[in-house]
Amino acid sequence: MTETDPQTDLAARRNRARTALAAAFPHTIPILAGFVFLGITCGIYAGSLGLPWWMPTLMSIVIFAGSAEFVVASQLAGAFDPLTTFAVVLIINARHLFYGLSMLERFRGLGRKRPYLIFGMCDETFSINYATEPPAGVDRGWFMLWVTLLNHLYWIVGCTLGGVFGAVVATSIEGVSFAMTALFVVIFLDQWEKDAQHLSACTGVLAAAAALAIFGADNFMIPAMVLILIAVTLLRGRIERAYGTAGASRS
Amino acid sequence: MTTTQMLITVFAAGAATVLTRAIAFIAFPPGRETPRCISYLGHALPGAVFGLLVVYCLKDVDPLAGSHGIPEAAGILLAGGLYLWRHSMLLSIFASTALYMVLVNFVF
Numbered sequence: 480m481t482e483t484d485p486q487t488d489l490a491a492r493r494n495r496a497r498t499a500l501a502a503a504f505p506h507t508i509p510i511l512a513g514f515v516f517l518g519i520t521c522g523i524y525a526g527s528l529g530l531p532w533w534m535p536t537l538m539s540i541v542i543f544a545g546s547a548e549f550v551v552a553s554q555l556a557g558a559f560d561p562l563t564t565f566a567v568v569l570i571i572n573a574r575h576l577f578y579g580l581s582m583l584e585r586f587r588g589l590g591r592k593r594p595y596l597i598f599g600m601c602d603e604t605f606s607i608n609y610a611t612e613p614p615a616g617v618d619r620g621w622f623m624l625w626v627t628l629l630n631h632l633y634w635i636v637g638c639t640l641g642g643v644f645g646a647v648v649a650t651s652i653e654g655v656s657f658a659m660t661a662l663f664v665v666i667f668l669d670q671w672e673k674d675a676q677h678l679s680a681c682t683g684v685l686a687a688a689a690a691l692a693i694f695g696a697d698n699f700m701i702p703a704m705v706l707i708l709i710a711v712t713l714l715r716g717r718i719e720r721a722y723g724t725a726g727a728s729r730s
Numbered sequence: 731m732t733t734t735q736m737l738i739t740v741f742a743a744g745a746a747t748v749l750t751r752a753i754a755f756i757a758f759p760p761g762r763e764t765p766r767c768i769s770y771l772g773h774a775l776p777g778a779v780f781g782l783l784v785v786y787c788l789k790d791v792d793p794l795a796g797s798h799g800i801p802e803a804a805g806i807l808l809a810g811g812l813y814l815w816r817h818s819m820l821l822s823i824f825a826s827t828a829l830y831m832v833l834v835n836f837v838f
Contacts, residue, residue: 513819513820516820517819517820517823520823530736531733531736534736534740537737537740538740538743541740541741541743541744542740542743542744542747543747544747546780546783547743547746547747548743550783550786551739551740551743553786554739555731555736555739555740556731557731558731559731559732559735559738559739560739561735561738561739561742562742564739564742564743564746565742565743565745565746566746568742568743568746568747569746569749569750570775570779570782571779571783572746572747572750572751573750573771573772573775573776573779574750574772574775574776574779575747575750575751576750576751576753576754576768576772577754577769577772578751578754579750579751579752579753579754579755580754580758580764582754583754583755583758583759586755597748597751597752597755598748598751598752600751652831652835653831653834653835654801654827654830654831654833654834654835655827655831657801657802657805657826657827657830657831658823658827659787660784660787660788660802660805660806660809661805661806661809661822661823661826661827661830662819662823663780663783663784663786663787664784664806664809664810664813664822664826665809665810665813665819665822665823666780666783666819667777667780667781667783667784668810668813668814669813669819670776670777670780671777674776674777677777679774679775679777679778680777680778680780680781681781682778682781683777683778683779683780683781683782683785684781684782684784684785686778686782687781687782687784687785687786688785691785691789696789696790699789700782700786703782703785704782707775707778707779707782708771710778711771711774711775711778712767714774715770715774718770718773718774719770722773
């Protein structure tokens, strides 16, 4: 394509963006329902801990990682300890490193869109952007940007609704906080079903239980994470054998 | 926690998240081999981490006092059973939280 004058260029860019939005939106519909409901749950949970109504909104904008936000909410209700929060979120989201590895090539050459695409790469956004080939004629950068942005917006809307509702109602209802336990039980089982080996899952539960028994409820997270890293490293031979040749790469 | 402390905590969590998502682009540019121990941890850690988080949720449960952890156990059994049966995350969360709320508010 040759250089065009600025006005047609802008119109073309707008057109590209619009086509990509139309192509991207249908792929995000299943996420719309899931994120709004889970966001509401997360917001209500935060409210039940007595956090301000805007906290779920802020977390949904700044953190944008579902399971981590539940844990951060529970820590916001406790003593000020940002280093533990940092470490815990790091390990909860450690899997995103591998999303990054899978997207290295695909995010290349996307210029100003790239930082936001990387920032917004939560599980669901990654799965769509990784697995979906945009239709012919649709700009890939814009397509991925819309997927990321739409999912982010669904999450913000859900968390805000839950936060407002939670701050008004949920503080007075006991038991809402169980939603976080249920969420992690479900993710744990989902991971269990997908995993070729269960040694690491058992290690996680046992190491955490041991750390909890030794260090007590307020201080066990960091020791538990260290124990898990040590145990998983020591068991590497057995765990890798269970993965077989798949140990090298899943993608 | 003061509002400032809350903001610091939230931004620390945001920074940790960004780090996990961006590090591949900084440390392992295309063409460079990912260290084997890193890709091993990527496979082995998630199962362990979610096990840890389940324990984290139960850290304040005392089996020897109060309701003896019975509402928690019932909720987990329902959440897990429903999930294995229907594979719906939201159904599991809502049903088990409802059960738990009924138990702690009306039974125990």
